[in-house]
Structure formats: structure tokens, C-alpha cells
Amino acid sequence: MVTVYIDGKPYQVKAERNMLDVCLSLGMDLPYFCWHPAMHSVGACRQCAVKQFRDENDKKGKIVMACMTPAAEGTRISLKDPEAMEFRASVIEWLMLNHPHDCPVCDEGGECHLQDMTVMTGHAYRRTRFKKRTHKNQYLGPLVNHEMNRCIQCYRCVRFYNDYAGGRDLGVFGAHDNVYFGRHEDGVLESEFSGNLVEVCPTGVFTDRVLKKQYTRKWDLQTAPSICVHCSMGCNIIPGERYGTLRRIRNRYNGEVNGYFICDRGRYGFEFINSPERIGEPYLSSGDVPSGDILLLSGKEAGDAKILKGRKILKEGEVLPHLRAVIGGAKGIIGIGSPRASLEANYLLGRLVGPENFHPGFSAAESVLVRQMVSILSDGPVRTPSLKEMAHADAVLVLGEDIPNTAPILGLALRQAVRQKPMERVIREMKIPQWHDYAIRDAMQEERGPLFMATAAGGRLDGIAAGVFHAAPDDIARLGFRVARALSPNAPPIEGSFTEDALSFADRAAKALREAKRPLVVSGTGAGSLAVLQAAANVARALWEGNRNAALSLVAPECNSVGLALIGGPGINNMGIKDAVKAVAEGRADTVIILENDVFDRLDLPDVQALLRARQVVVLDHLPNHTISSLHAGCVVLPAAAFAQGSGTLVSSEGRAQRFYKVFNAPSGRTAESWRWLRDLLVDLGRPGSESLFSLDEVLSAMGREFPAVRGAVEAAPAADYRIEGMKVPRQPHRYSGRTAIRADIDVHEPKPHEDADTPLSFSMEGFEGQPPAPLTSRFWAPGWNSVQSVNKFQSEVGGPLRGVDPGRRLIEVTGMGRVSYFTDIPGPFTPRADEFLVVPLYHVFGSERLSAMSPGIGELVPPPHVVLNKTDAESIKALSDMKEARIDFGFASFRLQVRPDPLMPRGVAGLFPYGFPGLHGVVLPAWGKITAPENARREKEEK
Amino acid sequence: MDNRTEKKREQKPLTGSFRADGKPLDIFEYEQAGGYEALRKAVKSMTPRDVQEEVKSSNLRGRGGAGFPTGQKWSFVPTGEGAPIPRYIAANADEMEPGTFKDRILMENSPHMLIEGMALAAYATGAEHAYIFLRGEYVTAARALEGALAQAYEKNYLGKNVLGSGFSLEMHLHLSAGRYMCGEETGLLNSLEGKRAMPRAKPPYPQVSGFMGKPTVVNNVETLCNVPHIIRNGAAWFKSLSLGQDGGTKIYGASGRVKRPGAWELPMGTTIREILEVHAGGMRDGYKFRGLIPGGASTEFLIEEHLDLAMDFDSLQPAGSRMGTGTMIILDDRTCPVGMQISLQSFFARESCGWCTPCREGLPWIVHTLNSIEDGKGEMEDMDLLLDQARLLAPGHTFCALAPGAAEPLMSGVKYFREDFERHIREKRCPWPME
Amino acid sequence: MLSEKELAEVEKELAHYEKRKAGCIGALKAVQKHRGWISDECLKDIAQYLEMTPDELDNVATFYSSIYRRPVGRHVIFICDSVSCYTVGYRELLRHLSERLQIKPGQTTSDGRFTLLPAACLGVCEKAPALMIDEDVHGNLEPPEKVDEILERYK
């Protein structure tokens, strides 16, 4: 700590910070543009000017940029100095010379950092009489809009996109007063983080193109804290609603989790929620199943009216009696849970059907993997780090997981991790402070810290990795076991030979990890291999023997996979959902309740058919899917609220339980959160104890009593009766407009706001206007700070935790003690088969997650499906070399796909890309399949 | 002028050996004139520290404009066990400062002198790589340097194991693609790295983190050309050349409506009047002197009353100006001071790199305002605006020294020729219409 | 596609730098020597060769004033508009050139023979006013008619 003086007052502050950071952390208002809390200082905009004095006798002082001034002992600055104030106002005057005065029609209006800073400096009078410079705008794809005239040249966009997120297709062109930020030609931005430009840009150059279609000002959006459901990382988000539709998603800062950024899947994947195909009413299915052909339906076709034709809507008051009858008449009920549904919904389903009949809804393989994953994390002794900690790792080994596509935000963290080691060197050797961003980058040049990656195919992080290795899952696992053995003699020895590449990779990786201060091992369920998970655990444990800071992060498949595993009970077994199929097939059950799950993704086709042959199937979900369109006559479909229409708890890969809150009520009125349907049913059936399951809090505490592993979930956020000064926290901002006018054509009386008994949030503008505790923060706003930059005002120090503590409660915490045990089940080397390929999933950030892929914006970016084969393999398949299509046959199902030969793909392995594409249903990967040239194509060729 | 000054005036270490026909000295001619003796002496009998010390005590100050003591600059380079390698030397031969042409003359006539100076700088700082950063328009200089480099390699003044001393040096000529910013030493480094020539914030100084993040010394061509002479003849000799505190001779120049525009090597500290009246021959017939910018476009105007000041690093300070590059530009009575200001400011506005706000936005505003005055559309408030802008573009306010360099002639130009500006506004026309 | 000869010259430029990217300015200039200017296609080819993206290379290319991202005439005239030339007849020289060639700075003659570009100080202030055509400097162009005979040398 050092003492600095600001406008004459002494303050104790952290050294190694800069004075802008210090002033903001102290809650002062000092304007800035080019500085960003995650990207630090470059000193370009000159907006943060202050007067600096040598000592108490120096009365003259000189203008300096606060962001470039170290907080050294005795530093004296003044914010209020008239010269400094004049200069700051002049900077705005310069910027406004060319900035269009289009605030009324600008998408940024009302949450514009430039507006805020203009007001803050007091610049109000326009002196110039000359013309403004103008630029052309570009088409940058479906997600981000470009309006270059508004640019104030703060260089933040390129600093984020290129320097921070590793993009290479956005840049700055030209010089002097003609600098242009965009692409060298129109085209879709390639980075999966492009949407952050919308928040990084301090004005309206980059704006949200999806929002634009249904634009609403920030102050007219009803918002609530939420959690992204599109992968297992648990990024914190703020969805905003107006007129019954979800309009946009913004990042919600969480110092330990996503920090300032989220990926485009998370930002733009929400549109499915507004889909006209949403199931809006409970109904009985018509049974008009297109016989035998169900595999060919894409998600969209499945939603077609023709499939819903003839269904019978259950009227108000009919639903519960009907369900009562279904359950009453059942000869055994099976419940199938969901890794994308809340803990609460899964728990209540388990309660309804009884623990022995509850199946968590994982495929058999997934069930094994997730269970293994959770036990590795819980057994320890290696700790699971938060995303923030991972960004600070100084050596990383990735085993088997395609991070940028299965856990995008973790990819962004790894991009920061590779900077740590060289950055520490530069800071140490050259005494450059960490916040001096370009100086650090200039000194580091292209030096990167060690990142070693072993994955099935090439990926976007390969370019920054010190070593890459592409192999079949078993070989990746073997490589991991080898690294573990190199790190500790206690790890099991490994037999069999390795290629030279593998050996060198393993040696280099082991060395880098051993030398690191904060080594990190990353793996996950994505490769579909138990051995890979176990190998990763061994590496981490072997490391841990010598370094207690070693960390292990495992990526789960979905947003609540870990939570579900924690409450899965006996259903978490080697059979997964196949257990349910067996129960139906053997006649032990004739009724199945499926919670937010498309069983076609979890079972091979014959098993799906067996399951859906049950006498009665009840499905709760948001959108039509294959399961729903394959129901036979009389099955029940219940409209379930999607994430922003309900409240509940999810558990991320980190094991962090986080509460998401209902942002708005689903417009249909008959849509309800799954847990609420299930609760109503429990109450209706008069199940014991159900009378005390009324609110979300009651459900949570009942769950905690039954499953101690998730007891902490209760503490993830304040309870529903939490009040500040006797008030709830409003979901609507205090400037929310048109409240009485919105419905004036229907009724001039303002309706009573929706009650919300489940949370401390209200559906109105009324309530506590100050800063609520972090988990209840519905928006970032502070007086004078309307833009997202107001986050600074919510943190205990800039870039640090939110006031209080960052939201969420880690459920899995290891003691860091105890003996290290190793997995010893080492697979043999992968041997390609003569007539079959090991078909593995290859992921893509857009397309491999189904809900986001149903959103039009993201949907446009989903790459066309194809099968990836090693070049030699592709050529060896007769007639494939000159034919672009192949037939992949799993015995019970087959697909025709374009072929993409790839020299990086291991021999004998085929990748389906992007895994999850529409039409890929009824087969669980990895699986062995035959690949041939399609019959008719071959025949056609022969005919010629 | 006493005898001693007269004597001094005859000493022309930099230009004395030039050929009369303007062709570059080849390596034999250069050697004949004592060339490469200094390098031989240094690598054979001096330690790098000795070379640094000699340059330090010579009081050689940087000729690129800022006048930073050269020996001191070199001493910031970390050397010895564990110091970062490789290290670099870059000769700043970008010379784009309007009114400045002294480095060109040195390179065109005596390319080996620069090469030898760089080799000595490299030896003194333990650098193994050197780049000559030459502006692309200097085609003649480029040819001269290319030829000289080949000869120097051939004679092992460059390359591996120079003169059997164990010291090695690779030197490369880099031709710039045009931008004044490339002359700013950190912009130069970025450009050399194949990037936009944006300046870097200092600290860290290039001597610590420069080219490719490694220790680098950037020196002006004229600065480096002095080094062989210092090493050969000693620091005391070098100091004795000067009329004042700063050591050595200086290449002064004059352009504008003078009788003999050109450049001359004279003792450091020669007065403006002598340069203007004796060497440049005074004003051309029919033209009267009104003022001058003493050292390239980014220095403050001076007028009649300042003519007896000495041109060295410190003597112009009381008059509010700087010697800069030492090449003066003269304003005569038939040139419109507003027009001249437009030329100056347009240059700076166009050459702004676009990184920091005051320069990127302020300079074009100044140009618009000046143009408007020149076109007879000015308003009296414009005078305040110009002064405001000049004041706001002060050193430290902007990221690098480009914009403050523009503010210097603006502030002083308005000060000394305010009446001319106001006449434009009052008469709504330029009183110096084009002939 | 870059020609063999162009590639050889590019390689020569790159040889002096540890990182290929660092030689990109030299590479652009080398190719421009052959083609007169850098078209979008050409930019992409060079970028690919240097393992850069077109955006990365264009960021650099558009910064520098003597890399042309638009077509230029067979000969480029740089007229120095900086301060020394300004005081010694730049305006008259520009007026004369513009009238004679019927173009303004930044334009190319209709026959594609000359492009006229403003230039920062050419470093020949002792010979003001001056201009540069391709690689040749011409000074002392007062009166401006002196340029007429010079132009004749560039077909």
C-alpha cells in the first residue's frame, strides 16, 4: 500500500495500480475512453487528464494522463484543477467535432459512455462551423451492426477483438483524422466474441444487430440477473425484455466467472425464446407421427403446424385432472430429468416419481462421464479453479476438450493465460507495470507461455499453443497418462510405444507444467472418453504432489450437468437413460415423464422407439423437438418456461451454484416453469410434504435436506423474503417509460404488477433504488453512469469482486489434503478398424448447442454439416475421392453428409461436424460406423 | 570575430572530405581521409565502456532535434551478464521534418561515415544488429548506402568477427514507406517491426524495450556521423570545435527567399545572423526578412531581434524557441504568414498518426480555421480559438511530440504576425494574393 | 498470384527480419514496384504469403503514404507542399501543373500518364520549389514553366 494525494486528501491505495484505476476504485468520477478495466491503459484518448504535482510545494504542476500515471508513494494529483478540467472538456470538444448529433436515433442512446462523459466534463457548446467527416459502414454479419461515423477512435474495438480475444479480421485502417475501424472488406466477423464489441465500444459504432430488429432503450427494458444456459461455464448475464419478448442479453460482471465478457452464443442464442413455434398451451398429441421417417426432420420441420395438427388443447382446469388420471392409471412411472433444466425442476421430478424411478436424462456414456467428472472434482486433492483463476494460469495442458467450441469463455481465459509467463518476465525484468498494456505487449512481442493441447482435430487455439497433438480419444488419454508418469513416479507406468511426436509433446508438456507456478489441466466430457478424464485427473494429481497450486478444470456437457449429477441419486449409473428404456421394455413402467429433454440426443434410435412406446408420455419443454413430434396419440405436452421466464438454480462446471431469475412472464400465460408444473402436480396428488413446497425457497431447502451435496445452493442468492429498507429490488429501471400507456388501448387502468413470491425481485419500477447485493443486480447503472461502464461503481475495486462478494456458491470444495490416488485403467493404443470408423463428435460454437442454433442470428452462422476424415482415409474410400458425399451407417441409422478431408484428423477416426446439426438424432457418439460412397451416387457414376 | 572562432570555422570533420562532384566517397577515399580508423581503434584497444565514456565526455548531444546527450543515452542500455539479447542500433534517417535536409547531404556524400558511426554505437552498447531507417524518397542516399554497405562487409568492417576482434555486426538498410511519424523514435521501431508507425509510451525507453522488445538505441544520422571523429580525435578535440557548451560542429541550413539556400558545417553555437547573412547570403533582392523558424517546422518563430542569438541547444530557450534540427526556414515580406501557417499545420495534420485525440482532431480544426481565415471567411473569435488550440496541444497533453511540435510555430506565428491574421479577417481576403 | 520475380524480391526483403511479418512493408513495396499499386487481390496474395490475414496487412498498408491501395498513373508526381517550398513558389507550381495536366492533387490524368500527389517535405529545401517524379527529384522550379520540359521526359 502507498499513500497518494488526490485534491489534497491522502488515500491508502494499492501500489502497482494507475491513478485512473485508483480514482475510479475510490468512487470518484474521472472520465476516460481508451482505458478498459480488463484491457488496461494505452493513453490514447487523453480524456483522463489530471494535474500532477511534484510535491506539496509545487503549485504549477503539469497535465498527465491518470491512466498512465503509476500510483507511487507520494503521488499528488488534482482532478479539480481548472486547467485539467478545461483540458478534459476540450477532449470531448475535439471528439464531438465529427461525432454525429444523432443521439435520438442512435442505438447507444441512453447507455452511451460518450454521452455520459460529455455530461461529466460539462462540454455543451459547439464552436466549430466546419463540416463533419463521414465514413461508409460495413456489413459485419448478423450479430454486430456498424455505424462508423460515430467512431471516436478510442481503439478499444481492435484492442479487444485482436489483442484480447485473438481475432485477426478486424482492424484499423488509414491514418491521421481518417482512421477506420472495420474489416478490409464487408463480411461476417469471425471471432466468437464479436458481440462484446457492442459493450466495449463506448459509443454507437458497434451495436447489437439482433436488438436492432426490435429495438428498445436500456431504460425501457425489464431485466433480472440470469445465467447463460448455452454451455456449462455459467456466465452471468442480464437478459432484457419489453412487450413480452426478450430483446437482448448483456454481460453481467462476475469477477470470478466471466468478468467483462461473454461469447456470441451466450449473447445472441436467446432468440429461441421468442420463437413463434414455442409451445404455448398444454395439449394432447394428435399422434400424427410421420411413420418411420422421424430422423429426417430438422428441428424446424418438427415444429411445423402439420405435426401439431389435430392436437387437443387442454383447457384451463383440465390439465391437472388429466395428469392425475394419467398418473393414477400408471403401472409404474419413470421420470427423465434434464441437464439443461434447473436443479429445482429435476429435484421435484425425482420427488414425483421416487428416487429409484428418476433417471437424470443423460445418455449412458454421458452418465458415466459426468459421474466420473464430479467424483474427480469432489475427491480432490486437486482444486477446480474459477475462470478468473484459469486466466492467470502460467502453463496449461488441454486434454481432449475442444475448448473454444464447447466452453468458449474458457477459451478466452486461456488466451489470457498464455500471456502470463512472458508478462511476468517483462514486469520483473523491465519494471513495466502490468497496466501499461502496449508496453507489455511490445516487450513481449509474440512470446507465449506454454499451452499444450491434445484434441481430435485442429482448433482455433492451435495458433497460440506451444504444442498441439491430434489423435483419437484413447491416444489422447495415453498421452495424458504418459505426462502424469513423467511428473510423478507414483503415477501408473504406461506400456506400449508412442510416436516420436507424442513423446516430445508429453516431455515438453510435463516440463512446462512442472516449472509453472500455477499449472492448469483442462479436460472434459466432450471427447466422450472416460480414459481421457481419468488421464487428466492423473496429470493434475501428479502435478499436485509437487505443487499445491496445481488446478484441474473439467468441462461438463450442459449448463446444469454437474447439478444434475449431484442430485441424480441411483439414476446416475452406467446405464443412464437406457435404464428407463429397460424399465419400459420390461413392463416395469408404462408411463414416462420427460423434463426438458430430447431423448433422441441421448439414445440410439431403437431405444428411443422402445421408450416412446410407453402407454403414456408426458413432456415438459419450450419448443417442439423430435421427442415431441414422435409422441403417439394422447400423450401430454406441457409448455415449460425457458430460462428468462423462470427462476431457479444451475450448477456450472466449476461446481458453482448460481441463481437465475425470471425476467418476464411467458406471454402465453399458460406457460410455467417446469418446477411449478411438477409442484402443482405434487400438491394436486396430495403427496406428503407437498404443502410445504410452495415457493422456490421451500423447494431449495427441501432439496438441500435430501441432497446435502447441493445444500449450498440455498446460499447462492438471498431468499425471497430478503428486503432492503423494507423494499424489493425492482426489475424495471426507475426511468421505465410508458407503463400506463402500454395497455391504454385495452384498458386505461394500470394492471396490478405480477406478484413474485419466489424472489426478492418485483415486476415493477417500485422498490429499492440503490445497489442491491450482487446476486440480485438486475442492471448496472449509477448516477451519471448510464453505460455498461457503470460496472466500476459496483465493484469493491476496479476489476475486482462485486461489492460483497461475486455471486454464486461453490458446491464442490476439496480440502486439499489426503492421499493422492491414481487411475490405473490405461487403454491400449487406438487401432483403426478395417471396415469401420470411430465416429466422434466435432463441435462448433454455433450449431453444437441446439437452443442457440434455433435463434435466427446464430442459426445463420452454423456451418454446413459434414464429416471430417483424414485425407488418406477419405481417398482410400472407393469413389470418395472424386465424390463429395459419404454415407455414414450406424446399422440402425444412416446419414448422408458432405466430406471434408483434413490432414490433421487422426487415421481411422471420423468427425461429425458440427455435432448437433439438425437431422443428427438417434445416435450417441462416439460410436463405430461404416463410411461408404452413397449408393445412388455410385450407381449414377456407373451408368455414365 | 576573433581568431579562435575563425580557426574553428575551418574545421569541418563531417563535410571536409566530401568530393567536389557530389558523388559519395567510396571506401578507399573514406579510408584515406581517416575513415574506419576509429572503428579499428575501438574494437582493438577500447572496451565498449571506454567508447561510451569518450562520447559522454565529448558533450555530443543528439542532432535529431531534442538534443539528448548521446553517451548518456547509450549508457541506459543494459549490458553484461544476463542482459537481454540481441540488442539493436537504429539510425534515424527518416528526415521528414519540413525544412530539414542535412542528413541527406551526409548520407549522399559520405555513407561510410554513418556506417562507421553505427558500428561504433553498436560496439559501445553490445548490439549485434543495426538498421538504417531511411525515408523512401531518399533514392540517391539509398544507392550510396547500399554500395557502401557492400564495401564495408567486404572489408569486414561489418559482418562476423569485425577486423578479427570477436565483435560482430549485421547492418541492414530499411526503406520507409512514408510517414513523418516514422521519425519519432518509437514510431520508427513499430514501423521497423512491420506495424503502423504509432508511437509508444515512454517509459519504457527503447534502450530497455525497443525493437522486438529488446534494448535498442535510436540515433539521428548526424549524431552518429560525429562518433567516428570523436573516437579518432578524442573528446577534448570535439569539445574544442564548438563555440559554446555543446560539443562539435553542426550542419546548419537555410531555405526560403535567401540568396544562397543550402547547408554548412559550422561550429556549434554560430549565430543566426551569421548563418543567414554570411552563409546564406542574406535575403534575395526584392525580399525583406520578416521572421524565421530556426530548426525545422516544429520550432517557434523568431524575428529580427533574435538574430544575434547563438544556434545551439540552450541559447534559443529565452526567446521561446529551440534549435531543433538547425535548419532554418525564412519568412519574407511577400509570403502570406497565414498561408505559411497553413502549409505548416496541414503537414502536421496530415502526418498525425491518428492515435491520440488532441492531435488527430485538433490539428484538422486548426487547418480548417486557418483556411477559412485565408479565404476571407474568418471571424475574430478564430484568433482565440487558434491560441487555445496551440496552448492545449502542449507537451504531455498529447501522446507524442508531433502535435506540440505543430503548436510551436502556431503559437509564435500568431504572436508575431497577429496583425496579418486580423487583416485577413477584417478585409475578408488575403492581402497576399497569388501572382 | 505473385510472380517468381516478385516472390524473390519479397524474400530478399524478409531475409533481414526474424519475423516474416516484420518485412511486410518491404514486401508491399517490392510488389508495388512491379504493379504500380496494391489491389485487393494482390493484398490477399501477399498476406497469405506472409501468413498474415488481409486485415492485418491492410492495417499496415493503409497507414503509409507511399503504398497505393488505388490505381495510379504510369508516373507519380509528388509535389512538395511543405513550408520551404511554400515560401518559394509552391502555389504557382501547383497551379501551373494542375492547369497543364488538368488534374488536382490526388487525381490521375485521363490518359493514365500522371498521378499528382501532395508530398511532405522532400528534403531538398535548398532547391525549393521541388517535386519528385517516380524516383527523380527536380528542384528550383521557379518559374513554374520549367517543369514543362521535365514532364516531356516521362511518357
Ligand SMILES: Cc1cc2nc3c(=O)[nH]c(=O)nc-3n(C[C@H](O)[C@H](O)[C@H](O)COP(=O)(O)O)c2cc1C
Ligand atoms: C514526430 C517526430 C518526428 C521526428 N522525426 C525525426 C527524424 O526524421 N529524424 C530524426 O533523427 N529524429 C526525428 N525525431 C526525433 C526522434 O524521436 C529522436 O529524438 C531522435 O531520433 C533521437 O536521436 P538523437 O538522440 O541522435 O537526436 C522526430 C520526433 C518526432 C516527435
Ligand code: SF4
Ligand atoms: S500527438 Fe498523438 S495523434 Fe499526433 S502523432 Fe503523436 S500520438 Fe499520433
Ligand code: FES
Ligand atoms: S483513458 Fe487515459 S488516455 Fe484514454
